[in-house]
Amino acid sequence: MAAKVGYLVVSVLLVGYLALAGHRALLLIREGTWITVTLGVAVLALPLIGGWFLWRSFRFVLFANRLSRELDAEGGLPVDDLPRTPSGRIDREAADAAFALRKAEVEERPEDWRCWFRLAVAYHDARDTPRARRTMEHAIALHAGRPAARRERA
Known part of the structure; x- marks a missing residue:
C-alpha cells in the first residue's frame, strides 16, 4: 500500500510540475519574439514528454495489476x-x-x-x-x- 501512495504522490507532483512548465512555456510563446517563442516551444516539449511517460507508466501499472488480480483469482500467483x-x-x-x-x-x-x-x-x-x-x-x-x-x- 505504501508503494501505491508513493506512486500517487510522485504522480501528482509530476503533474503539477508539468502544468507549471506548460504554463511558463505558453507565457514565453505569447511574448512573440523569436527567442521567447523558440524557448517556449523547447520548454513545451518537457510537459509533453513527461505526460507521455506518466501515461505510459500508469497504463503499465493498471494492466500489470489486472493480470495480477486475474492470476491470483486462479490461484497461480x-x-x-x-x-x-x-x-x-x-x-x-x-x-x-x-x-x-x-x-x-x-x-x-x-x-x-x-x-x-x-x-x-x-x-x-x-x-x-x-x-x-x-x-x-x-x-x-x-x-x-x-x-x-x-x-x-x-
Missing part, C-alpha cells in the same frame, strides 16, 4: 516465500534458483501469459528491473491477444 537477507532483500541465490524454474516454465509454454508474468516476477526478484518490465509487457501483450512489440527472450 507466485508465492513470496524466498529467503531474505537481514536487510529484507531477497537472497540472490534463491532468486536465481526460482528464476531458473520460471524460465523453464516459459520455455515449455511460450504462449501462456501466466508463465511470462511469473518470469517477470522472477526477474524482479533477481533485481533485473529492465528485463522484468519488458517481460511483463510481453505478458500483457499475450493476455490481450496481440503479439508483443519486441519479444523478450526467456
